[in-house]
Amino acid sequence: MSDVLDARTRDEIDDQVAEAFDAYLADRLTERGPLRTALASRRSAAVVLGTIGTGALATALAPAGAAVACYWIWGAIAAVDLTWLLTAGRR
Structure with missing residues (x-):
């Protein structure tokens, strides 16, 4: 059960990192x-x-x-x- 939870947590973290990186690039492209x-x-x-x-x-x-x-x-x-x-x- 903990492996499934760990995989879900990793997926959520990956999604959050990707969203933050997209926002960062969008800000950089306006500069x-x-x-x-x-x-x-x-x-x-x-x-x-x-x-x-x-x-x-x-x-x-x-x-x-x-x-x-x-x-x-x-x-x-x-x-x-x-x-x-x-x-x-x-x-």
């Missing part, structure tokens, strides 16, 4: 900044999503011992995305 600028410009959002998709694919295809390479890949993705987002508002 000025690189995220809002990127979402307003479809081109910038496509580049960011493309680099994240490429990184996810590269990580999924990486051999088991290539964790260090994955760190470098994600570091490069973060640098490209941040540069792209910060310069998107200047175009």
